[in-house]
Amino acid sequence: MDEEDIYTKIIDAIVSYDSEAVARHCREGMERGMEAIDIIQKGLAKGLSRVGELFEEEQLFLPDLIMAANAAKAGFKILGPEVSRKKGSSVFIGRIVIGTVEGDVHDIGKDIVVAMLSGAGFEVHDLGVDVPTCKFIEKALEVDADIIASSALLGTTMVGQRKIENLLKDLGLKQRFKTLIGGAPVTEDWRKEIGADGYAENAIDAVRVAKKLVEEKKGTNV
């Protein structure tokens, strides 16, 4: 059996959200001396984007998607320490602070986004609902986040996303963090209006945009 086989097995195990099989094949790969980072990129990440595609084609159901993301997490748990040991850096592809804005308790959409982001290999700090503006920024500073992501479901609470932008500007931190916004009433126009860096209309899109934002951030850092 060659390396390709291991990747295929991990991908299949993710699509059928079999956490145990994901973990088993990840371990098997490591025992064969494969690089953890390769297993992540060619196995876990591929599996998850396959699941995303299938969901967008309406061939999978939402619970499948969430369970697949959890299965991928089981793989990260095993490979993560190995990567950090070797590279001396984190296995995560980016660090995100996320929450539902002040005055708003809608979290179903946000939780799906959280599941997909963590499944895709982001380190996600979920602040929950009804999160005051300053709390987003405090936490982002505390964990040295790449992205501050916010969800808003009410016409009356969307302003919370503008407040995050304004406070970041006031504190001179706008360059330090990328901002990502979402929620049913939120649109690309709203993103432009308030000056946020990214908008995604659903959880799969959120992963794509978050990856792009992290790359942009790394680009500007060098």
Added chain:
Amino acid sequence: MKLFEPLTKDEIQRIHAESLDILENVGFKVQHEDTLKLLKSAGAVVDCKEKNVRIHESLVLELLRKAPSSFVLAARDPRNDFKVPGGRSYFCSSPAPYIVEGKTARLSTKSDAADWVRLGDYLKNIHLCIRTHVMDKPAEVRDLHGFEVSLNNTTKHVVGIPHSSGAAKYFNKMAAAVLGNEEILRKRALFSTGACINSPLEWPSNALDVFMSTSEYNIPAHINSEPIMGVSSPVTIAGTLVINNAEILSGIVINQLYKERRPCIYAVYTHAMNFKTAEVTSSGSNEALVAAAAAQLARFYNIPSSAWMCTNSKTVDAQSGFESMLTCAFMTLSGIDIIWGAGQLESQKSVSFEKLLIDNDLIEMMLRSLEDIEVSEDTLAADVIRKVGPKGKFLQEQHTMKYYLKEHPSTLITDYHNRRKWEKLGSRDIAEAARSKVEEILRTHQPTPLPRDCQDHLKRILSEYEKETLTSC
């Protein structure tokens, strides 16, 4: 009429028992200090750190008995008052941030909200009016702009659902201004309010602020439980009903502690989620069945009920027609007292003026189907049949006109022309017919305006609120 009742007596008992067990042994969260204190002194088991409340069955039932089994929803024009239960369904228009025109949606403004309420005021089968969201005003003060617009544009019962905690007190002030003073408001609740529990089993502070600050005036309260099956309640109908029931009972208990005998409405706006698209719907057969069962549960406790007819369609098309029809039929036939959602599209995310007219016709027909079939000597019409005899006609009989008007619904826009006439009239489908009728109504219908000084009074309350809210943040 015999109601559609999907649950057996035994099944109702089981749901009742399970929900009381949840309230007693699992409990619910209350993110509201004052309410926690009230619950504690009433004898509930309160975990202050976790904000978890557990209530013994006997206390739940004792407080439940205090909730009135019937009450009047009052209106500016007393001729528009109505009592629930009234042996039939009453209908409410819909709130939403977007207005659909053709196939596109745009944000609702204050002037749309005014038109929306005015249209509801005109339509015979709309009994409660609610505004669309006032999206062109600053977020902090939208609630009050919306309430002002409602009071100005209808003489029917108004539903006032604030999104922010602070606005509810000002709703009281505005309603009292319309009626003359606060004493009258206490007796004639011109508006009802409502708020949602965060399913499963958590009362957010906002919601309880709304209930608490309107309790002083005994404002009727919609106790809304709207879990999403398979997401915030079990995926099964029976399991969802346990959550719905436990949540609403907890809300009634809280409201009876705020004010004994406060009118409460058992409001079940349960959703489903389409797991292929992750879209939350309010339009399917599961949602409709839950509502029908909820009507039975509400009757079991002698509390008036409410549910929400809907469609998930984005435009006025056949899907919007059959989904609204399906949900409306289950709800009226099961005896839900108040049905929200006339004019709604997109599972509550938008409304359409045309759809409100279409739903008005739909409701007209549904209400007719709820009436008993009168079987009497006169309606059996044996005499008329004898008189007309074989091969005769009934058109010229007195009996015909007498009962035609009594027993046949009168719709506004549903098409009953033959093809030739239909073509002559412009070959319009129902959405097009509805559009021109909407334009005509909005051009001509003006509900009795509030007296000038009262309008000014409302404006003053609004600017007082704007000053308070916009400067404080």
